[in-house]
Amino acid sequence: MQRAAALLLPDNISDSVAADLRRRIVDGRLPAGERINEVHLSRELGVSRTPLREALSRLASEGALTSLPRFGFFVRPLTLDELEQIYDIRPILDPEALRLAGLPDAKTLERLEKLNRRLESARDPENVIGLDDEFHLLLLDRCPNRVLIEMIQNIILRTRRYELALMRETSGVRRATEDHRRILAALRRRDLPAACAALKRNMQWGRAPIVSWLKARVRRAHLPGEAKARARSGR
Amino acid sequence: MQRAAALLLPDNISDSVAADLRRRIVDGRLPAGERINEVHLSRELGVSRTPLREALSRLASEGALTSLPRFGFFVRPLTLDELEQIYDIRPILDPEALRLAGLPDAKTLERLEKLNRRLESARDPENVIGLDDEFHLLLLDRCPNRVLIEMIQNIILRTRRYELALMRETSGVRRATEDHRRILAALRRRDLPAACAALKRNMQWGRAPIVSWLKARVRRAHLPGEAKARARSGR
C-alpha cells in the first residue's frame, strides 16, 4: 500500500502472506464470516504465527478482516451496508482523479480501447474484473495525486470480493464496456468534463446489479456470515 | 480503524502501542525521517518486539511509516508532494460527506457553534487542531457512509503531523473560524449546497500556509533523513 520499493522486493514472508491472504479472501477460499485459526492457518501456509499475525493485523487495518480482542480475526462478512457505502465512494474519487490526470495521450487512448475490446470478449469472472480494474487504473495513470490513486486501489480491493461473488452466481452482467466506450468517445473529442461525467455514471451503475443480487441473497440466507453467531456455534 | 468492539476494549498491547506511536509521530517525538530501532523502542515502551512490530506494520499500511525490507521502518519524511496530495483530497471527500449527511439538527448546530467559539479563543496548537478536527467530524456525524468517514479520519491523521509542525514554528495562522462561520450560516438558512461549497473552500485554503511554510523549510534544510532512505531505495 505504501512503498514502491517494498513492492519490488517482496522479501518478507509477512508481505507475501498478506498478499496470499488477500487473494484467499477475495476468491472465497477464506469465506466471509469465517473465524481464523492462527495455528492451523500458519501450518497450512508453512510459516510461523508471527509473520501470519503481522499480515492479519495489516489486513484488519485495510478493512478486510475484523479483530475481536481476545477472540481472534474474522473475515469481514459481506453486508449490504458496506457494499453500498463502498460503491458510493468510487463515483466520488474516480472522476476527480481523471480530472487531475487530464486527457490521455494518443498511445494511452489506444491501449484503453484495446483493453475495452478484450473486456468485451472476456468471459471468465476473474478476467473480466481484472481487465475492468486495469482499464480504470490506466485511465487514471497520469493522475499526479498518488495518495488518491492508493485510495482508489484500496477501494478496488474491497469491492473485488463482492464483484466476484456476484459474477460466480449470475453470469456476468456486462454493460460496462458500453460505458467505457462513452468515456473513450469523450476523451477522443478531448472533452474532459464529459469524460468525467461518463466515468461517474459508469461507477454509479456498477452498484445496481450487485445490490439486487446481495438483497436476494440476504433474503434467502438471512444475514450472510453473521460472524459471531456462526463461529461460536462451531459452524 | 475498523471495529467498534476493539475500540472499547483496547486490551492489546499491540493496539495501545500503535496508538502511542501515532501520537509520537504526529507530535514529533519520533521525528520525520528517523529510522526506528526496534530493540531500543521496545525497551523504551516496556514491551517486547512482537507487539511493537505488529504496530509498526499497521502504521506502515496507514502510510505513517515506510518499510524497507531488510533495513527497517522509517518515519515518513514530510514532503511537499505528499502534503499537496493529501490536502487535495479532503476538498473532494468532505463536501460529499456533508451532502450525504444532510442538514444538521438544531442541537448539533448549536454544538458546532460552540465548538467554533472555543476554536476562536484557542491558542495551543494541539488544541486548535483538535478542535478543528472535532468540528469537522461533528459536521459529518450524520453521514451514513462510515467507510467514507473512515477515509476522512485517516486523512486527518496524515495531515496532523504537517499542521502541528507548521503551528509550532509560525504561531497559528487562523482563518479557519471565519470559514466555519460561513458554513454554519449556510446551514442555518438550510442551504446545503452553499454549505458544501463553503466547506470545500475551507478545506482548500488550509493548504496554502502549510505549503509556503514547507517550501521555505525545504529550501533551508533539504528534508532530514530523506537522503538516506532515498539513496537506499535507489529512487
Add this chain to the structure above:
DNA sequence: CCCCATGCTACTGTATACAGTATGCAGAGA
C-alpha cells in the same frame, strides 16, 4: 596514501515457548 577485503557488530525477520483467558463439557445437586 588510497583501495579493497575480511571479520565484527548490530539489527531485522522468523520460530518457538510460555502465560493467561475464554469456551465447552461433564458431573453433581436441586
Add this chain to the structure above:
DNA sequence: TCTCTGCATACTGTATACAGTAGCATGGGG
C-alpha cells in the same frame, strides 16, 4: 430433567531465542 459449578482444552497474546544479513571498521596490499 434442568441448572450450576468446576475442570480440561484450545487458542490468543506476548516474550524470548535464534538465524541470517547488511553495514562498518580495521588491517593489509598496491
